[in-house]
Amino acid sequence: MTNVQFAGVYLVGAGPGDPDLLTIKAERVLRQCRGLVYDSLVPQEFLDLVPNDCEIQFVGKRRGHHSFPQSKINTILYQMSMRHVCVVRLKGGDPFVFGRGAEEAAYLAAKGVAVEVVPGVTAGIAVPAYAGIPVTHRLAGSSVTFVTGHEGIDKRRPSVNWQALAKASDGLVIYMGLHNLQFITEQLLIGGLDSTTPAAVIQQGTVIGQRCITSTLSQLSNEIQLLGIQSPSILIIGDVVKYQIEECCPQPANVTMPIDF
Numbered sequence: 110m111t112n113v114q115f116a117g118v119y120l121v122g123a124g125p126g127d128p129d130l131l132t133i134k135a136e137r138v139l140r141q142c143r144g145l146v147y148d149s150l151v152p153q154e155f156l157d158l159v160p161n162d163c164e165i166q167f168v169g170k171r172r173g174h175h176s177f178p179q180s181k182i183n184t185i186l187y188q189m190s191m192r193h194v195c196v197v198r199l200k201g202g203d204p205f206v207f208g209r210g211a212e213e214a215a216y217l218a219a220k221g222v223a224v225e226v227v228p229g230v231t232a233g234i235a236v237p238a239y240a241g242i243p244v245t246h247r248l249a250g251s252s253v254t255f256v257t258g259h260e261g262i263d264k265r266r267p268s269v270n271w272q273a274l275a276k277a278s279d280g281l282v283i284y285m286g287l288h289n290l291q292f293i294t295e296q297l298l299i300g301g302l303d304s305t306t307p308a309a310v311i312q313q314g315t316v317i318g319q320r321c322i323t324s325t326l327s328q329l330s331n332e333i334q335l336l337g338i339q340s341p342s343i344l345i346i347g348d349v350v351k352y353q354i355e356e357c358c359p360q361p362a363n364v365t366m367p368i369d370f
């Protein structure tokens with residue numbers, strides 16, 4: 110067991126929503142921290158774990174408001190680390206999976222602040238599992254790619270090569286892909302994926318309000334619109350979706366999660 114009398118910033122993964130998916134180590138550091146900086150997709154229950162005198166700062170996105178710029182979050186973290194011995198930066202899922210955790214760690218380390226990562230359960234694995242969908246399968250998925258669906262929207266940034274991914278990976282688990290799904294689908298079809306490839310979307314996985322729709326690659330986008338599926342959602346494309354076992358789904362936790370963040 111680690112002694113958490115640590116002078117620095119813990120970059121902690123909060124898991125995908127179900128509070129029971131917090132790791133024991135994450136709980137231990139939360140119970141001892143003097144400063145907490147947290148994001149939108151973090152279960153509110155975790156704020157109750159920190160000591161009463163802990164300084165708490167929210168830096169996520171509220172409905173209808175812009176996100177905090179990354180530079181501002183970095184500054185908040187640095188300043189908090191100057192005021193308190195043990196600071197927790199709590200992020201949804203895992204801090205190093207599409208969470209800008211590495212940028213924050215590098216910024217703090219460059220300023221001489223000690224940083225330690227506490228990995229979390231990432232949505233890309235836990236959310237399909239709560240819907241009974243395995244992300245790999247001996248008969249259908251020997252490879253899986255975790256990919257962000259957000260990049261193609263902003264053409265100024267390098268975007269994912271969806272056409273190449275169509276053939277390179279048996280399964281795709283797409284974070285933040287909802288708003289760009291039509292583009293992603295077109296690219297995957299051009300890249301050689303069959304229009305009947307099984308596909309699924311899971312909204313608000315692991316918590317109350319969880320919804321899972323299974324379909325085909327070419328139909329998924331329409332069904333999402335028709336059924337009003339919203340963020341946060343995970344998309345899964347590939348034959349693994351055929352191996353969904355509904356009997357093994359855990360009960361989603363009776364907690365809510367912000368939508369449309």
Ligand SMILES: C[S@@+](CC[C@H](N)C(=O)[O-])C[C@H]1O[C@@H](n2cnc3c(N)ncnc32)[C@H](O)[C@@H]1O
Pocket residue numbers: 125126150200201202203204205206207208230231232233236283284285286311312313314315316340341342343366
């Ligand atoms: C900025 S990324 C952060 C990912 C996080 N670091 C992780 O490891 O899970 C946020 C995206 O993760 C996915 N996500 C996170 N929690 C989710 C949940 N409970 N249900 C469905 N998707 C979720 C959604 O695609 C959402 O847009």
